[in-house]
Amino acid sequence: xxxxxxxxxxxxxxxxxxxxxxxxxxxxxxxxxxxxxxxxxxxxxxxxxxxxxxxxxxxxxxxxxxxxxxxxxxxxxxxxxxxxxxxxxxxxxxxxxxxxxxxxxxxxxx
Amino acid sequence: xxxxxxxxxxxxxxxxxxxxxxxxxxxxxxxxxxxxxxxxxxxxxxxxxxxxxxxxxxxxxxxxxxxxxxxxxxxxxxxxxxxxxxxxxxxxxxxxxxxxxxxxxxxxxxxxxxxxxxxxx
Numbered sequence: 247x248x249x250x251x252x253x254x255x256x257x258x259x260x261x262x263x264x265x266x267x268x269x270x271x272x273x274x275x276x277x278x279x280x281x282x283x284x285x286x287x288x289x290x291x292x293x294x295x296x297x298x299x300x301x302x303x304x305x306x307x308x309x310x311x312x313x314x315x316x317x318x319x320x321x322x323x324x325x326x327x328x329x330x331x332x333x334x335x336x337x338x339x340x341x342x343x344x345x346x347x348x349x350x351x352x353x354x355x356x
Numbered sequence: 357x358x359x360x361x362x363x364x365x366x367x368x369x370x371x372x373x374x375x376x377x378x379x380x381x382x383x384x385x386x387x388x389x390x391x392x393x394x395x396x397x398x399x400x401x402x403x404x405x406x407x408x409x410x411x412x413x414x415x416x417x418x419x420x421x422x423x424x425x426x427x428x429x430x431x432x433x434x435x436x437x438x439x440x441x442x443x444x445x446x447x448x449x450x451x452x453x454x455x456x457x458x459x460x461x462x463x464x465x466x467x468x469x470x471x472x473x474x475x476x477x
Contacts, residue, residue, distance in 0.1 A: 292467050337401075345460075347402065
């Protein structure tokens with residue numbers, strides 16, 4: 247099972263909005279609404295930011311939002327803050343190897 | 357508070373075996389599926405294996421199928437990963453993770469801090 251495709255890096259200035267894409271296929275993102283997004287700071291464990299495409303867990307800032315169109319899911323972060331600088335990973339349930347992750351996107355807040 | 361504490365990692369020679377354990381607390385363990393996810397040094401996340409709440413469904417990534425076995429003991433609130441025929445590609449930080457539902461389909465919502473496995477001669 248190939249990994250989902252994410253851009254290697256994105257950047258933005260404080261206060262701006264950015265969107266990270268996650269492209270899969272009709273066997274994963276396109277087939278199920280089981281897409282999650284995780285934030286990982288250096289040396290730390292990942293943290294769930296979005297589940298089931300667009301659900302935000304309790305305690306996660308409403309600056310984070312998720313969506314999906316066809317085989318591509320997206321994570322949008324509005325009002326960028328310096329603490330948002332981290333690696334972000336998407337994941338999806340699939341018809342084959344049940345779960346697959348994206349390659350990760352490094353967010354730099356300039 | 358959900359807590360997942362991994363143990364059992366270490367340095368091992370190629371071809372040998374290792375058994376990872378995860379002690380869970382802060383939630384009703386036997387209500388949820390559990391997964392193992394690994395991260396090689398400087399690399400991204402790789403899902404390894406998952407098990408349903410009642411151990412009926414156990415699934416594996418192709419990269420570990422036939423070599424790794426996932427299991428759980430609901431009476432002990434514990435998750436395990438038996439790893440055999442280890443190779444250099446298995447070197448990684450292994451995370452114990454909690455599913456958000458009883459079955460494999462629901463995503464991961466909590467992560468442990470990980471236990472490091474190093475395979476080297």
